[in-house]
Amino acid sequence: MTHDAHLSVTEPYIALSQFSPLTVTERGLCGVLAQWLPPPTWLIIGPVAWPVAGGAARPAPIWLLPASRTALAELPVLGEWVGMDGCWEPLIARGSVCGGLVVPDATPVAPALLDQLAPWVDVIYTRRCAARQVIWQSMLLQIKARYAAGEERSALLAEVFKACLGLTFQPATDAQALTRDALNIIGRSRPLWPDEAAFIELALAVTHPAIQQARVLGLAAAGIAHDINNLLTVILGRAQLLELDVVGDQVADLWMIESAAEIGAASARRLQRFAQLEQLPAQPVDLAAIARAAVTIAERDILRRDNIALIAEIAEQPLAAGEASLLHTALIHLIAASVQAVPHGGVIRVTSGADERFVWIEIADPGLPPNTDLQTVSAQTQRAHTIELAIARQTARVHHGHLRIMADPAGGTVTQLLIPRLHERDG
Structure with a gap:
């Protein structure tokens, strides 16, 4: 067939109308183009170039793609790449260049063919980009978790x-x-x-270390703000009770305490709203595997005293729903909190468990259990409000889980990080 510059509008339209947006392929378009365009014509769709006459695809050597018809002599990258004299014919869809044709110099291309080819090239380009985005988003989640794991x-x-x-x-x-x-x-x-x-x-x-650190600082700020709000609520309540039994100038003093507590509590609530995560990209996670990785990091970076032993007895558990990097960070901080609570040494045990609703990691240490009675400022009270526990508590909250801190019947403290099982979050 001769390659006529005055193709009728009907001919290319009939040939291209056989395609569907769901099934059109690069090779299919090349097969149609081969009826009108001789070798060595190339069809460029996004970052990939396809020989119209058949053969292996090659990466496109140019970006940005020219938006107007251009001689290859003015595009040395393309000219050297194809090794011929010719021109570039852009394919424009939805107002932007999605690809183009590289054709020999003596091969005029009908505008009708370009107009009717462009939407199909755009469909393929959009579909391929969407597929790559799905793959890459999954890869980003994996590398974030692996980087957080050390x-x-x-x-x-x-x-x-x-x-x-x-x-x-x-x-x-x-x-x-x-x-x-x-x-x-x-x-x-x-x-x-x-x-x-x-x-x-x-x-x-x-x-990037700064990004990971910023997320952890956000968790810490939100968790500490929550704790401060709780503490100020206790102060406010006690001040209001004392008002019932005092007279004279003491009433004004209690009003000042109440006012300061209310202002502080409001500021803490604003900080918590500012620092909280807006959206958690929950994925199926193996909490037991994350805990093992956290134990490895703790053994390397946290346990620097010979009188502390870390024993991990972490059995396989059902999948949970969450973000691996945040859970990994929380578990490292829980182990660090246990280390701080036993300044004279001891054995810290890390175990796992699950029931119908939750999967959990449990950390037991011989330190004194937290005491939240504010009448006595003690080591137990300080332990209940450390930064490490604030981070873990906030991590549990954003996962719709719980952080339980309780006395160990055998002596010491047991801390559980409970995360909903996968079927609970998806059901």
């Missing part, structure tokens, strides 16, 4: 970028200083496409 940052990023984007870290590169622009030159010569660049920035962010 894996080395540069090795983790190298593994993820190699698997997802074909990027390879240079041995001398400091992962702490990596940016999207720095990654442009690592591992490949072609540029990053917008969704690839966004994925890299998110991966760098979720594994």
Whole structure:
């Protein structure tokens, strides 16, 4: 068939109308185009280039895609890539360039063919980007959890970028200083496409120490604000009771205490609302595995005294619903709280359990159980309101679970972090 610049509108429309938005493929479009366009024509859809005459696809070497018809002589990257004289014909859908044709110089392309091809290219590009986003979002959740569990940052990023984007870290590169622009030159010569660049920035962010620290500080602030509000409520209540038995100037003093407690409680509630997590991306999590990883971190970074023994007897349990990185952080802080509560040493035991509603991790230590009676300021009271327990309590709250702190019948304290079982959250 001759390649006529004056194709009727009907011919390409009939050929392309055989497709469905759900099933149209790059190879299918190339098969149609081969009827009008000779080799070596290329169809570029997003970051991938397909030879119209058949053969293996190749990565597209250019971004941004030109928005107007351009001679390859003015696009040296494309000209050297295809090794021919020709031109670039953009495919525009919904006001933006979704792909294009690279055609030989002597091959005019009918505007009707471009107009009718563009929506199908846009469908494929959108569908492929959506599929990549699903895969990459899952990968981001995994690397966030693995980084929180203590894996080395540069090795983790190298593994993820190699698997997802074909990027390879240079041995001398400091992962702490990596940016999207720095990654442009690592591992490949072609540029990053917008969704690839966004994925890299998110991966760098979720594994950045400052991001993880900020989330933990948010949990701590919200948990401490909750505790302060509870303490001020007790002060306010006691002051109001004392008013019943005092006279004279003492009444004015109690009013001042009440006013200060009410103002402080209101400030604590505002801080709690400001610091709370807006949305928790709950996923199926293995709480027992997270606890084992937390024990490993604790043995390496927390237990620095020879007179403390950490014994883990963590059995397999049903899946829970939550975010692994937050749960891992909470468990590390619970172990740290137990270590602080036994300054003279002892044995800390970490176990697990489950019932029909919850999966839990239990930490038992020989320290004195918390005492929340504010008539006596004691070591027990201080233990009940540490930053570590505030973080754990807030983590339990955002997971719709509980943190239980109780006296151990055998002596000491038992702390349980209870997280809803997966079927409870999904049911």
